Amino acid sequence: MxxxxxxxxxxxxxxxxxxxxxxxxxxxxxxxxxxxxxxxxxxxxxxxxxxxxxxxxxxxxxxxxxxxxxxxxxxxxxxxxxxxxxxxxxxxxxxxxxxxxxxxxxxxxxxxxxEPRRVDTIEVESAVHPRTVVLGSVYAGVDALANRHANRARVLRGAASYYAGGLRAVAGWRPASYRVTVDGREHPHRGYTVVAANSAYYGSGRIVAPSARVDDGLLDVVMIREAPRRLFFTLMNELKTGAHVERPEVVVLQGREIRIEADRPVPYGADGEVDATLPVTVRVRPRDLSILF
CATH class of the missing domain: 3.40.50.10330 (Probable inorganic polyphosphate/atp-NAD kinase; domain 1)
Structure with missing residues (x-):
């Protein structure tokens, strides 16, 4: 027993x-x-x-x-x-x-x-966090700011706090110019966020990376490009089903090592806890942890 x-x-x-x-x-x-x-x-x-x-x-x-x-x-x-x-x-x-x-x-x-099953984890490396390992995702941009607002909420709870935090973050956000390097290949990106996902979900049930799997040895990289604010609110609603990935404003890549940089101080978070500023490098660690599920 x-x-x-x-x-x-x-x-x-x-x-x-x-x-x-x-x-x-x-x-x-x-x-x-x-x-x-x-x-x-x-x-x-x-x-x-x-x-x-x-x-x-x-x-x-x-x-x-x-x-x-x-x-x-x-x-x-x-x-x-x-x-x-x-x-x-x-x-x-x-x-x-x-x-x-x-x-x-x-x-x-x-x-x-x-029976315990092995899953992948994410190694996070930055100047502030020389080596941190997390499970779900690393996100850099407006969603990190939204998560900060949600964590500080005192009245709203659960998905409502994330949604309210998202509205507050988007209202004051201006698109950033990112440099995203996936397995050595550079991808210039201007927009709202970059997410390196081991899990499909973040933000209390939002399906940010529908094809992400916790045991495939890869991270899904979701980049939401600059778009009119009204369209971005539509994209936020589509995160409930994962339909946002069909839009031309959303780019999805896969890789094992991702470097995220930006032209200004952009916040990033990981599993709702790491609260720091770009640049950051994330790496998948295949079959790194045994979990009961």
Whole structure:
């Protein structure tokens, strides 16, 4: 029977992490599994707790949102440790990409009986972050600014906070001139954003990269070009279905190493947590992490 250590972000979704864990914990213990719980006071502390539990041969459960999943997943990358997710954040986009059950009973069955599967991760390198490993995506431009606004929201929650953050970010955004280098080939780009995606989803369920797969050894690079602001709002709505990739204003490439630069200080983010400024280099790390899903 598996032995688990749950690492909880107590601020995720206004303490939704602890509530989500309670439901699953009861089912795990009733099945005879062992479960310890650790509460982190920072993402760095969560990584430390995860490494310590993994060294003891325990399955590590990341309880929180995409930042928690990415932070702990990054800490365990390149090892034989096994990660499980208990989604309890604003977006839960990587859990969505893995098609994890949203009910406690279904999630408990995955954690108890599922076979670990290897997935890719993303290595992020910049002057501020010499080496960070995340799971879902790295995005540079108006969406990073929107994510910053969403994280600071006090009234709206979930998808609503991301949508409101997006409206606020777009209202004051002027297109940037990017230089995007994919596997050594340069692609000049002027527009709103560049996304290097391991997962199809970001921004609380928006399908930014419909063809992205977490285990194909590639990153999908989505670039949204300069367009009239009204059209960009239409593109934002089309992110709900992934239909935006059919528009001529959207370019989709694939690669293993992507360098993103810009003509001015442009913010970038990763899994909702890294908040820095271009330039940045991202690399796919194939089959780098074992996850239960």
């Amino acid at each position: 598996r032995q688990f250590t749950a690492v909880v972000n107590p601020t995720a979704g206004d303490s939704a992490g602890a509530a989500a864990l309670l439901q699953v914990a009861r089912l795990l213990r009733e099945a005879g599994a062992g479960l310890d719980t650790e509460y982190s006071h920072s993402l760095a502390h969560a990584r430390e707790l995860a490494r310590r539990a993994a060294e003891q041969g325990r399955v590590v459960l990341a309880v929180g949102g995409d930042g928690m999943a990415g932070g702990i997943g990054g800490a365990l990358s390149g090892t034989d440790a096994v990660l499980g997710l208990i989604p309890a954040g604003r977006g839960n986009d990587f859990a969505r990409a893995l098609q994890l059950p949203t009910d406690a009973a279904g999630l408990a069955r995955v954690l108890l009986d599922g």
